[in-house]
Amino acid sequence: MMDRTRIPLSSRKQPLNPRVPHSVSVTRSNNNIVHPPARRIVRRSNSCSDLNFGATPVSRLNAQSTINLTTINKRPAFAKPNLKTVPSVKLGSKRVAVDPPAQAPTNTKVAKIPPYDYKARFNALLEKHKILQQTLLDKDAALSSTTDQLGDALNEFALLKKKSANLEDDLNRAIQAGAVNEARIRELENTQSLLRQDLLKLQDTNYAQQQLLELYEGRIQEHEHVRRIMHNQIQDLKGTIRVFCRVRPALFSEDSKQLCNIGFIDEDMLEIKKTNELNGSRINDACLQFVFDKVFQPEASQVDVFHELSQLIQSAMDGYHVCVFAYGQTGSGKTYTMQGGDGSSPGMIPQTVDFIFNLIAKYEKIGWRYTVEASFLEIYNESIRDLLKLQSKEHLDICFNEGKGITVRNLTINPVHSPQELHTLISRAIQNRAVASTNYNEHSSRSHVVTKISLTGVHLNTVHNGSLSLVDLAGSESAKTSERITETKNINKSLTALGSVMSALQNKENHVPYRNSKLTYLLQSSLGGNSKTLMFVNIAPFQECYGESVNALRFASKVKEVKLMSKKNKTVIRN
Numbered sequence: 001m002m003d004r005t006r007i008p009l010s011s012r013k014q015p016l017n018p019r020v021p022h023s024v025s026v027t028r029s030n031n032n033i034v035h036p037p038a039r040r041i042v043r044r045s046n047s048c049s050d051l052n053f054g055a056t057p058v059s060r061l062n063a064q065s066t067i068n069l070t071t072i073n074k075r076p077a078f079a080k081p082n083l084k085t086v087p088s089v090k091l092g093s094k095r096v097a098v099d100p101p102a103q104a105p106t107n108t109k110v111a112k113i114p115p116y117d118y119k120a121r122f123n124a125l126l127e128k129h130k131i132l133q134q135t136l137l138d139k140d141a142a143l144s145s146t147t148d149q150l151g152d153a154l155n156e157f158a159l160l161k162k163k164s165a166n167l168e169d170d171l172n173r174a175i176q177a178g179a180v181n182e183a184r185i186r187e188l189e190n191t192q193s194l195l196r197q198d199l200l201k202l203q204d205t206n207y208a209q210q211q212l213l214e215l216y217e218g219r220i221q222e223h224e225h226v227r228r229i230m231h232n233q234i235q236d237l238k239g240t241i242r243v244f245c246r247v248r249p250a251l252f253s254e255d256s257k258q259l260c261n262i263g264f265i266d267e268d269m270l271e272i273k274k275t276n277e278l279n280g281s282r283i284n285d286a287c288l289q290f291v292f293d294k295v296f297q298p299e300a301s302q303v304d305v306f307h308e309l310s311q312l313i314q315s316a317m318d319g320y321h322v323c324v325f326a327y328g329q330t331g332s333g334k335t336y337t338m339q340g341g342d343g344s345s346p347g348m349i350p351q352t353v354d355f356i357f358n359l360i361a362k363y364e365k366i367g368w369r370y371t372v373e374a375s376f377l378e379i380y381n382e383s384i385r386d387l388l389k390l391q392s393k394e395h396l397d398i399c400f401n402e403g404k405g406i407t408v409r410n411l412t413i414n415p416v417h418s419p420q421e422l423h424t425l426i427s428r429a430i431q432n433r434a435v436a437s438t439n440y441n442e443h444s445s446r447s448h449v450v451t452k453i454s455l456t457g458v459h460l461n462t463v464h465n466g467s468l469s470l471v472d473l474a475g476s477e478s479a480k481t482s483e484r485i486t487e488t489k490n491i492n493k494s495l496t497a498l499g500s501v502m503s504a505l506q507n508k509e510n511h512v513p514y515r516n517s518k519l520t521y522l523l524q525s526s527l528g529g530n531s532k533t534l535m536f537v538n539i540a541p542f543q544e545c546y547g548e549s550v551n552a553l554r555f556a557s558k559v560k561e562v563k564l565m566s567k568k569n570k571t572v573i574r575n
């Protein structure tokens, strides 16, 4: 028979522990007392006698007793007993051990009390009651401790549950974020795959373009080669020695001077007349006509003149030796033509520098690499002076070097990397020349100045060695008009030697007298068969200069007749 008994609240001194389950359902199978799984309130009591499970005192629970704590689903952390041998209670789905009821000592021999001895029986019963009460107290204490532990366990459980809920939230959020990330990753993977396909296409296109580029580069080099050949043929047709005549204007300061009668017939022809006075009337002397490659009138600008020269600079870049002279009497405009007047009218040398570096930049785009070197020297009275190292005591000698040709021992040769660097060197050389002389104007007309720019172009296994020698010659006036005989003799010697070399070349003589002067020996490589020569013959426009002008024009006409066949200085390096 089922018996449901509410556990009485024997003591209200202690507050209700909210964590302790409020009801306990007790099932006692052997006495047929079973409490249904209704919520029962268990209160802690001070006396063990107060703690009854329904109609059954706790002391009467035996090993088969079961306590259902329906709201407890977590077992406190007791030491784990053997639940098969000890009495246990069920906490939720778990079973926990409880102390077995105290057993009356079995070995104690109790004297049999006669049935009529009520007093003795009463005393024995009292004794038994005391023992049972004590047992109940012990059980009560144990139950109280267990309840506390259960409370703690419940607290811990609640805490863990909360943590678990939090973790579950976190997990859900992480799963959601993961889902988002996964979608993003898939998206990125798709994009990556598309990009990979594009890259492959681009690689194919790039390869095709590379092939095309190589083809075009080959064609560019072929065209460049053809261009060089044709340019050289044109230059040779124009003449390997060219002579330009330039007549300078009269300056404001020269207003009082009588002008010579110079007529410009054509762009390559001029005539010069000397006006003589006889018995007060003006009569014309002989009229002389000269034909050159080009005649520049006094109005011609420095740019006009350079335009004609630039073709030969291109030849130097292509691997030829080019030599440019300025020939003429003192004051005829040689230095003006070569160096320039002032900053606003740069001459051939400064313009050449800029032109060379522009060409180098252009050639670099099609694979050529150029190196530039420059040297500056002066020949005065047949001795050589380094214009970049005036203080040097070293003797400067002209010598022949196998492979290099004619060089000057101990001469400073400066590598140049920019036009600015070369302009600075030129200015230094001009300044040094002025410092070295007591009277610059006089000195400058009595010495030859040679500016040499060497150009080495390299492309793959082809090397072109070219050079430009720009020479501002000493004044060409004859000895009878000069007071400084030794200087004039030396100048005339070198200019005559220059004429003789040209003559020998013109007549294809076996022996060319290069060594007759320092000037011709020095310029041997630039005056030989594989070079191109340009001579400016500068003319002053005055009547008083007529004789010197005619001499200069005759000298230049003689030079003009020389024909040289040029051969490119091309070295092919084979790997």
Ligand SMILES: Nc1ncnc2c1ncn2[C@@H]1O[C@H](COP(=O)(O)OP(=O)(O)OP(=O)(O)O)[C@@H](O)[C@H]1O
Pocket: 247, 248, 249, 251, 298, 328, 329, 330, 331, 332, 333, 334, 335, 336, 337, 341, 441, 444, 445, 446, 474, 475, 538
């Ligand atoms: N084409 C020109 N236009 C304007 N001025 C010129 C021209 N040619 C020369 N001059 C001027 O004429 C003067 C003499 O020229 P320059 O000094 O160049 O002569 P030069 O032949 O070099 O003389 P030297 O042999 O003494 O060095 C200078 O003042 C120069 O500036």
